Structures are given as structure tokens and as C-alpha cells.
Amino acid sequence: AVVSTQSTGASDEESEDEILSELLEKQAELRKLAEYNQTQLGILTDTATEYMKQQEIRHRIDAIDDQVCDTYRNFMLKKHKKIPYSKKEKDQASKLLQEREELNKQLQDNLLLSP
16 A cells, blocks of 8 residues: 655645745844844944043043052152152152043043943
8 A cells, every 4th residue: 555645736736835924934034133232232242442542531530549659658758758759750640630630530531421
């Protein structure tokens, strides 16, 4: 006894059309999702880059703060010992404070511009 494995051609074609239609629909959805993900990745990358810039400025400010504190301690030590400050020391302290002020302004501007 031979069993026929052929089924009706119309129902097979209709079933394949439904599958193809479903695949195309899902493919279109995946393309939209991939585009959305790409956009979000770009936004996150930009945000992370801005945050890293801000962190770098904060680290530089912290380093200058340490130098300012050291300079202040030296000034107080000299004042206590009644030793006059040199022009070089005064200029260095002034330069540190000016640089700190500039970095704070950069950080503030960066924070205002970031999303």
C-alpha cells in the first residue's frame, strides 16, 4: 500500500503566504527596533562622553584644590614663623586660584550645555 504524501496545493500555498507575510511583518518590526536601539545608543554614547568630560574637569579641580591647600598651609607656616612670602609663591597661589576658577566655569558651562 502506497500512501500519498501530496496534499492540496492551494492550502499549502496559502499557509506559505501567511508565514511569509508574518516573517515580513516581524522583519519590519525588527528593523524599527534596531533603528530605535541605534538612536538610543547614540544618545547614551553622547551622554557618557559628556559625563566623562565633566569627571575629568572635577578631577583636575580636586588636584588643584590639593595644591591650594598645600600652598595655604605653607603660607600659614611662614606667617607663624614670620617669614615673608616670595613673589613667586604669591604668583603661584594666584595662578592656582585662577586656574581653579576657569575649571569651575568650564564645568558649569558643560553642565548647562549637557542634555
